[in-house]
Amino acid sequence: xxxxxxxVRLRSAWRVWQRNATVYKRTWKLNILPNFFEPFLYLLGMGxxxxxxxxxMDGIPYLEFIxxxxxxxxxxxxxSLETTxxxxxxxNFDRIYDGILSTPVNPRDLALGELLWGATRxxxxxGAFFSILMLFGMGLHWGILLIFPLLFIIGFxxxxxxxxxxxxxxxxxxxxxxxxxxxxxxxxxSGIFFPLTQLPELIxxxxxxxxxxxxxxxxxxxxxxxxxxxxxYHFLWxxxxxxxxxxxxxxxxxxxxxx
Amino acid sequence: xxxxxxxVQAQALTKVYGDLKAVDGVDFQINAGTCYGFLGPNGAGxxxxxxxxxxxxxxxxxxxxxxxxDVMLNMSAVKRGIGVVTQDDxxxxxxxxxxxxxxxxxxxxxxxxxxxxxxxxxIDFFQLGEKRLxxxxxxxxxxxxxxxxxxxxxxxxxxxxxxxxxxGLDPQAxxxxxxxxxxxxxxxxxxxxxxxxxxxxxxLCDKLAVMDRGRIVTEGSPxxxxxxxxxxxxxxxxxxxxxxxxxxxAVRDQVQYHELLADRLLLYTEDANPLYVQIQKMxxxxxxxxSRRASLEDVFLKLTGRELID
Numbered sequence: 001x002x003x004x005x006x007x008v009r010l011r012s013a014w015r016v017w018q019r020n021a022t023v024y025k026r027t028w029k030l031n032i033l034p035n036f037f038e039p040f041l042y043l044l045g046m047g048x049x050x051x052x053x054x055x056x057m058d059g060i061p062y063l064e065f066i067x068x069x070x071x072x073x074x075x076x077x078x079x080s081l082e083t084t085x086x087x088x089x090x091x092n093f094d095r096i097y098d099g100i101l102s103t104p105v106n107p108r109d110l111a112l113g114e115l116l117w118g119a120t121r122x123x124x125x126x127g128a129f130f131s132i133l134m135l136f137g138m139g140l141h142w143g144i145l146l147i148f149p150l151l152f153i154i155g156f157x158x159x160x161x162x163x164x165x166x167x168x169x170x171x172x173x174x175x176x177x178x179x180x181x182x183x184x185x186x187x188x189x190s191g192i193f194f195p196l197t198q199l200p201e202l203i204x205x206x207x208x209x210x211x212x213x214x215x216x217x218x219x220x221x222x223x224x225x226x227x228x229x230x231x232x233y234h235f236l237w238x239x240x241x242x243x244x245x246x247x248x249x250x251x252x253x254x255x256x257x258x259x
Numbered sequence: 260x261x262x263x264x265x266x267v268q269a270q271a272l273t274k275v276y277g278d279l280k281a282v283d284g285v286d287f288q289i290n291a292g293t294c295y296g297f298l299g300p301n302g303a304g305x306x307x308x309x310x311x312x313x314x315x316x317x318x319x320x321x322x323x324x325x326x327x328x329d330v331m332l333n334m335s336a337v338k339r340g341i342g343v344v345t346q347d348d349x350x351x352x353x354x355x356x357x358x359x360x361x362x363x364x365x366x367x368x369x370x371x372x373x374x375x376x377x378x379x380x381x382i383d384f385f386q387l388g389e390k391r392l393x394x395x396x397x398x399x400x401x402x403x404x405x406x407x408x409x410x411x412x413x414x415x416x417x418x419x420x421x422x423x424x425x426x427g428l429d430p431q432a433x434x435x436x437x438x439x440x441x442x443x444x445x446x447x448x449x450x451x452x453x454x455x456x457x458x459x460x461x462x463l464c465d466k467l468a469v470m471d472r473g474r475i476v477t478e479g480s481p482x483x484x485x486x487x488x489x490x491x492x493x494x495x496x497x498x499x500x501x502x503x504x505x506x507x508x509a510v511r512d513q514v515q516y517h518e519l520l521a522d523r524l525l526l527y528t529e530d531a532n533p534l535y536v537q538i539q540k541m542x543x544x545x546x547x548x549x550s551r552r553a554s555l556e557d558v559f560l561k562l563t564g565r566e567l568i569d
Contacts, residue, residue, distance in 0.1 A: 023353040099349035103366035
């Protein structure tokens with residue numbers, strides 16, 4: 001039967017974002033601390049520990065080589081956690097969405113609100129990480145300001161990917177596959193720890209189709225002030241994928257929550 | 260005086276999930292300011308009808324108007340005029356009592372001042388003042404249900420939907436919920452509820468639709484249903500099956516309707532007393548025999564009961 005899908009209402013999406021912010025505000029002091037420890041430990045273990053054996057990578061001190069990529073990976077983990085486990089629990093265990101959807105908020109507004117919140121959490125992770133990098137003396141130049149919108153956009157991109165997976169699965173255990181078989185390989189093979197130019201060409205081609213790679217390249221370019229058109233293309237890739245994925249995931253969530 | 264149009268109208272409303280016709284072409288009209296109940300066993304389609312009304316699921320076919328708006332074309336506007344108390348507890352466990360109300364008010368775009376005032380009113384009305392800052396987890400079942408109803412009223416809806424409002428509550432809490440429902444009807448709110456409790460339906464509803472397997476089997480006021488489907492009074496006999504069968508054979512033509520169930524025999528008649536005396540005089544040994552007023556439960560058993568043995 002014919003029915004009209006109501007247009008996405010930004011204001012309703014914002015209400016959902018506000019709900020999450022209200023919950024977060026209650027515990028943010030507890031929540032945010034690990035976001036600072038994590039980069040600290042990474043930089044200590046990988047940069048200084050491993051860096052004792054590897055002086056330079058691609059002509060850059062090892063610590064400075066991995067830091068921009070690790071920053072982007074922290075956004076990936078943060079935003080993904082939010083739109084996978086947290087959304088799944090709200091949707092299926094706590095039944096919070098049943099309450100929200102009986103108000104003027106519609107499924108696609110709800111999805112957009114969760115994406116914005118996922119991007120926000122990603123930005124909080126990334127922002128904490130970035131502040132530690134500055135303490136280590138990295139990224140102290142004006143061009144670094146470009147990193148801030150990037151934190152949010154990359155957070156948003158990973159929020160859409162996580163939410164798309166969440167919209168399809170019925171069992172929470174399946175997130176193990178998403179994290180182990182998708183995010184972990186991204187983490188290891190997106191050029192954070194070593195340049196992909198050392199790997200077989202096939203892997204480089206595959207990497208081009210994955211989201212984290214472009215974020216890492218972009219971030220490293222900004223940190224090291226290696227301005228080139230390549231940076232613009234990486235950004236364009238992220239933007240296009242984020243927009244397309246947003247359209248797909250809003251539909252997918254609508255189908256899941258209005259059937 | 261012209262009658263106001265019904266606040267909810269359904270025509271041939273149908274909802275199919277895969278092979279299951281959850282709602283199978285139902286028609287009903289609900290008048291503003293009344294309490295309308297959907298009664299039926301589990302799986303009869305009551306909750307699905309409610310979900311169709313508050314736009315949680317699209318109809319497969321048919322027409323459904325709420326406040327003169329088509330639910331398929333005006334989702335947000337329809338939902339703006341409805342308050343919903345879901346069957347499962349959908350409170351926000353990450354928030355305390357007052358924030359459950361305030362956060363919910365935001366979904367309706369109430370301003371902060373409006374939200375605060377309305378939340379305070381509702382907290383008073385439902386006597387939740389002491390628990391204002393408590394986490395929802397700390398509330399008793401009855402308080403949670405009250406908070407759920409309070410939350411549904413945050414936007415001053417014209418229609419309040421209650422999906423099994425008193426399931427799982429102790430008797431005191433149930434009566435408290437019912438008292439609040441009566442007050443709301445007095446305030447002019449239209450109440451729509453589903454229940455499988457007959458006493459609840461009799462207590463609250465002006466009009467009832469009895470549902471079974473996706474269809475509305477009958478509709479009317481509780482007392483009309485009793486009088487039209489069975490009769491005003493009933494003699495109820497418990498005891499061994501052969502003895503009950505003997506009694507039934509002896510009085511069968513004196514009753515309007517009977518039911519021989521696994522554990523008892525029900526004899527429906529306009530005046531139970533003479534029949535009661537007559538059966539006692541027969542001296543057939545039974546465990547108990549009593550005469551009483553027929554209830555909605557009897558109607559319900561007749562229309563949807565499946566424990567009949569003949």
